[in-house]
Amino acid sequence: MDHIPFFPERASTIASQIDGIYFMWVALSGAVALAIAVLVVYFSVKYHAGSKADRRVTADAAAQERRMHHIEIAWIVIPLVLFTGMFAWSAEVFYHGATVPPDALPVYVVGKQWMWHLEHPSGQREIGELHVPVGRPVELVMTSQDVIHSFSIPAFRVKQDVLPGRYTTLWFSATRPGEYHVFCTQYCGTSHSQMVGRVIAMEPAAYASWLSATAGTPTMAARGAVRFRQFGCSGCHGANATVRAPSLEGLFGKPVPLKDGRSMIADERFIRDSILLPNRDVPAGYEATMPSFRGQIGEEELLEIVEYVKSIGNVTQ
Amino acid sequence: MNSAAVLHHDNYLGAGATWRSWLVTLDHKRIGILYTITITLLFLIGGTAAALIRLDLLTPNSEVVSVETYNKLFTIHGVIMVWFFLIPSIPATLGNFLVPMMIGARDLAFPRLNLASWYLFVAGALFTIYALVAGGVDTGWTFYTPFSTVFSNSNVIAAVTGVFIAGFSSILTGLNFIVTTHQMRAPGMTWFRLPLFMWSMYATSLILVLATPVLAMTLFLMAIERAFHIGVFDAALGGDPLLFQHLFWFYSHPAVYIMIVPAMGVASEIIACFCRNRIFGYKFMAYSILAIASFGFVVWGHHMFVSGQSAYAGTVFSLLTFLVSVPSAVKVFNWTATLYKSRVRFDAPMLYALGFVGLFTIGGLTGLFLASLGLDVQLHDTYFVVAHFHYIMVGGSVMAFFGGLHFWWPKITGRMYPEGWARFSALLTFVGFNLTFFPQFIVGYLGMPRRYPNYPAEFQVWNVLSSAGASILAFGYALPLMYLMWSLRYGERAPANPWRAKGLEWQTSSPPPAENFEKTPVVTEEAYAYSDAEPAHG
Numbered sequence: 001m002d003h004i005p006f007f008p009e010r011a012s013t014i015a016s017q018i019d020g021i022y023f024m025w026v027a028l029s030g031a032v033a034l035a036i037a038v039l040v041v042y043f044s045v046k047y048h049a050g051s052k053a054d055r056r057v058t059a060d061a062a063a064q065e066r067r068m069h070h071i072e073i074a075w076i077v078i079p080l081v082l083f084t085g086m087f088a089w090s091a092e093v094f095y096h097g098a099t100v101p102p103d104a105l106p107v108y109v110v111g112k113q114w115m116w117h118l119e120h121p122s123g124q125r126e127i128g129e130l131h132v133p134v135g136r137p138v139e140l141v142m143t144s145q146d147v148i149h150s151f152s153i154p155a156f157r158v159k160q161d162v163l164p165g166r167y168t169t170l171w172f173s174a175t176r177p178g179e180y181h182v183f184c185t186q187y188c189g190t191s192h193s194q195m196v197g198r199v200i201a202m203e204p205a206a207y208a209s210w211l212s213a214t215a216g217t218p219t220m221a222a223r224g225a226v227r228f229r230q231f232g233c234s235g236c237h238g239a240n241a242t243v244r245a246p247s248l249e250g251l252f253g254k255p256v257p258l259k260d261g262r263s264m265i266a267d268e269r270f271i272r273d274s275i276l277l278p279n280r281d282v283p284a285g286y287e288a289t290m291p292s293f294r295g296q297i298g299e300e301e302l303l304e305i306v307e308y309v310k311s312i313g314n315v316t317q
Numbered sequence: 318m319n320s321a322a323v324l325h326h327d328n329y330l331g332a333g334a335t336w337r338s339w340l341v342t343l344d345h346k347r348i349g350i351l352y353t354i355t356i357t358l359l360f361l362i363g364g365t366a367a368a369l370i371r372l373d374l375l376t377p378n379s380e381v382v383s384v385e386t387y388n389k390l391f392t393i394h395g396v397i398m399v400w401f402f403l404i405p406s407i408p409a410t411l412g413n414f415l416v417p418m419m420i421g422a423r424d425l426a427f428p429r430l431n432l433a434s435w436y437l438f439v440a441g442a443l444f445t446i447y448a449l450v451a452g453g454v455d456t457g458w459t460f461y462t463p464f465s466t467v468f469s470n471s472n473v474i475a476a477v478t479g480v481f482i483a484g485f486s487s488i489l490t491g492l493n494f495i496v497t498t499h500q501m502r503a504p505g506m507t508w509f510r511l512p513l514f515m516w517s518m519y520a521t522s523l524i525l526v527l528a529t530p531v532l533a534m535t536l537f538l539m540a541i542e543r544a545f546h547i548g549v550f551d552a553a554l555g556g557d558p559l560l561f562q563h564l565f566w567f568y569s570h571p572a573v574y575i576m577i578v579p580a581m582g583v584a585s586e587i588i589a590c591f592c593r594n595r596i597f598g599y600k601f602m603a604y605s606i607l608a609i610a611s612f613g614f615v616v617w618g619h620h621m622f623v624s625g626q627s628a629y630a631g632t633v634f635s636l637l638t639f640l641v642s643v644p645s646a647v648k649v650f651n652w653t654a655t656l657y658k659s660r661v662r663f664d665a666p667m668l669y670a671l672g673f674v675g676l677f678t679i680g681g682l683t684g685l686f687l688a689s690l691g692l693d694v695q696l697h698d699t700y701f702v703v704a705h706f707h708y709i710m711v712g713g714s715v716m717a718f719f720g721g722l723h724f725w726w727p728k729i730t731g732r733m734y735p736e737g738w739a740r741f742s743a744l745l746t747f748v749g750f751n752l753t754f755f756p757q758f759i760v761g762y763l764g765m766p767r768r769y770p771n772y773p774a775e776f777q778v779w780n781v782l783s784s785a786g787a788s789i790l791a792f793g794y795a796l797p798l799m800y801l802m803w804s805l806r807y808g809e810r811a812p813a814n815p816w817r818a819k820g821l822e823w824q825t826s827s828p829p830p831a832e833n834f835e836k837t838p839v840v841t842e843e844a845y846a847y848s849d850a851e852p853a854h855g
Binding site for chain 1: 632
């Protein structure tokens, strides 16, 4: 071992913001802990039983009481102000991390005991490895095929639980080319500690050549279009369909008015839920006639259909 | 035998030495001792699991045990230490012994219920130990769904049945303490004359009574989903896996306060006594105990910032978590201020209490790191969290438990413990503890996940340090076990009040008579009226 690590590599745009909060807390809590230690030691020495220190208290009991109250109020108010400030700062960073930039490059992730399956829109599939370009936001759209997992890249300071039955997302923008650990951080059974992988962050040129070297497979959207016909979706939702079902062209990312008066954004989650739970959020003007595809369609196939719907959503834009 | 019987027949220990006299006793003091023996045995099981975990983590590849065994070990460690050691530790042992004594009562309000609580506890412990022996459980103490309900092939239902049963022991003990505190205080013992230990027992009991039923329901729902495939938490059956986490932490976060609030009470008693001072800001201390107990119910979502819970919910839980830190901070400042103009002595209980303050301070401060939304993303489910909660639950609670055990040992047993050994082990525990857990903060920020028997080689140096510290810590815990047992026979006989302490329990003989007090005491002064009673030279 050539060196002892004290601090993780910093390889994403958000890492320095999170480290800022960390160092602030290290400084503040270090100062408080030190102050308490110094006071305890000082009082222990000065007021040791038998020492001749002055222990007289003021005879005015009321004044004494007032002074004590002031001290108590001070050490309630000061931490409160400090905590509120730190709360606001860390919440702001959190929101930044929770808001995916619109130009992010999507990658789809399926967690299963005990591996990560990743699929790029351009068709590349990876297991336990994720190739990304530096300098560009990347969004992971993730779900689990079995138990809860969590996708964590310490060098990027990102982490998000990956749940069965729904999509969660995380995003990052790598700043330094290199290879970084991916850990599953939510305990998921026997080989939890082997559910690890790596992110390979590459310069844009190197990434472009990786993309072209691994090209040749159909894109995710193309595979999704095949599934779209295979599962019979096109019968109702296709361009020439006659049954009353909404057309999906230009749908993605738009608000959808629902029958019951609510409105939802047609994001990945909405499309997934509409396939598996079609009667829950029925669009306005349509009847709840669509059958559920629950249990008939795998997570990866579902993601391909989502990507297909996404691709025809962008046609009109 | 005859002379011993003559000597002891007038105290609670001498009131019968047969197995039967202990197993059917209704005396709160004896029941406290039954709990002490039970949880010590359980601590040895949980501690052995911890030792094996630290041994395995010496190397980056799990070489001592298989990964399956490792998963079972940390489950045993967590389940036993949380539910069968820490939760009952101070309330069921020192609390049982002291609650009636401190308020001048003859016993708890419901002595039979108190004995029933112990039997429930033992029944629960046996169920859980059965689960662990019959193949083990690999879910972790958190039993997250759907892993626990659908995917784990281990003995989940037996383990949670044990926890479920032991929960009733908690509820009944809490109920008993609440009624006792309300109804059985001696004349003159007003609420604001109660020792802070009593306030801590009262607040803890409220949490036990209000939170434990939620755990019982949650585990019940989990068990029926596992056994009968009734969809509650499993997404494939139409359930919601996050619902389990909400319900689980609704109990398990307040449970942390079940562990730490009693420790705060013990530390307050010891610090006041060895400083010969009234606790600084007594009323603020009492209110802060109540504030911690009540705010503790509304912060559970801080365990779920990256779980998929909405960002808005996370924001609210983060803010509330900062608020609950304020009364904890107030307590640390007040303990420190109690030393001011004191006449402090450093007997072993005081060393343990000061150790408690130090470790609790570090545990509390690192909790602020975790409460910070953005920062928690990096820290969540890493060794930083492991280090943080061990500082609170082991550093804090166990240090205070040992301090309390030494402080009241003369009262409980009628014997003094060997002071030199006790000071040495207080020091050893403090050093061993820090060496074990401080490196885990660093390796946590580096990103090492919890529950990983295999880890990248660059984390090894911190794990080796941690395991080395654990071996020192083991001595720190083993020593008191040995010399306290030794003192039962060879220790110096204890006077009624060896520490010249205030508090009703010190006004009766050591050990106390079966009925605690020859006649009901009358209280005429505030708690900790030390400075008035002391001559100026100390």
